Amino acid sequence: MSRIGKLPVQIPGGVKIALQGINIKVEGPKGKLQRDLPEKVNIAVESDTVVVTPLSPDAKDRSVQGLTRTLVANMVEGVTNGFEKILEISGVGYRADLKGDVLNLALGYSHPIEYKLPQGISAEVEKQTKIIVRGIDKELVGATAAKIRSFREPEPYKGKGIKYAGERIIRKAGKTGK
Template sequence: MSRIGKKPIAIPSGVKVALTGTTISVQGPKGNLSRVLTDQVNIAVEADKVLVQPMGNGTGTALQGLTRTLVANMVEGVTKGFERVLEINGVGYRAELKGEVLNLALGYSHPVEYPLPKGISAEVEKQTKITVKGIDKELVGATAAKIRSFREPEPYKGKGIKFAGERIVRKAGKTGKK
């Protein structure tokens, strides 16, 4: 059995959790989230906590920890929200936010325009730091990964878009003949 799956999920004040069949809805101060969960786990919503129990010994035990983490991320998202910070390195590389469209100058012959998905907001600091925010952890991570994929950091000079705190393994360049 999963240690994480056994832990109850505390429901903070101001958050409402509703279960309809296999669909769970979480409503809080930052917004609403809903998700269809597997039917191989039993979810019990009590006054101040949510419990996740496996059904039988099949794949329910394997999905208990996953289901508990998904629900916990939904509760945390509607209360605090999630964010990922991206850093841009390189001469002439910059970002600009125009409404809901992120414009990136990444050394290509054309600017890269990325419309932000619904439910995601972004902030640009000093043209080289992008903060992606939202209540859905999965969508925030996928959006940040998509932005990073436009110009991944290269190992020689470290130019490109990287996550804050990400360590780029650097390579030595070619040496000249002597």
């Protein structure tokens, strides 16, 4: 059995959970989230907890239990606290600027990159070299941060590019002359 899947999800005050078949709706102080969950599990919403159990002892049903419990826990966490990813830009002349919901990036290309943030995602730029991506959907926050990072991934020789805060770039030695 899944160790994570067995744990109940605590529902904090101010969060409402509605369940219709495989569709779950979570509403909290930061917003609303909705998702279709796998059909191989049974979800029980009690007074202040959500319990996920597999429908049968079959390995395929049990394998989905931990995933479903984590999805529900992330939805509850998102509507109460939200999620954020921090990106750092390093390189001479590399910078970011935010105008409305459009992120303008100067990353050494012949043209600036304009990236429109998806709905439900907000960003903040500090000192033109630090981007903070925030939202209530953990999956969307991670995907948006990964998309922004993909515009100029850090290169291994000088470490220039966009990296996650705390990410360690493995450096390579350059050419050596004779």
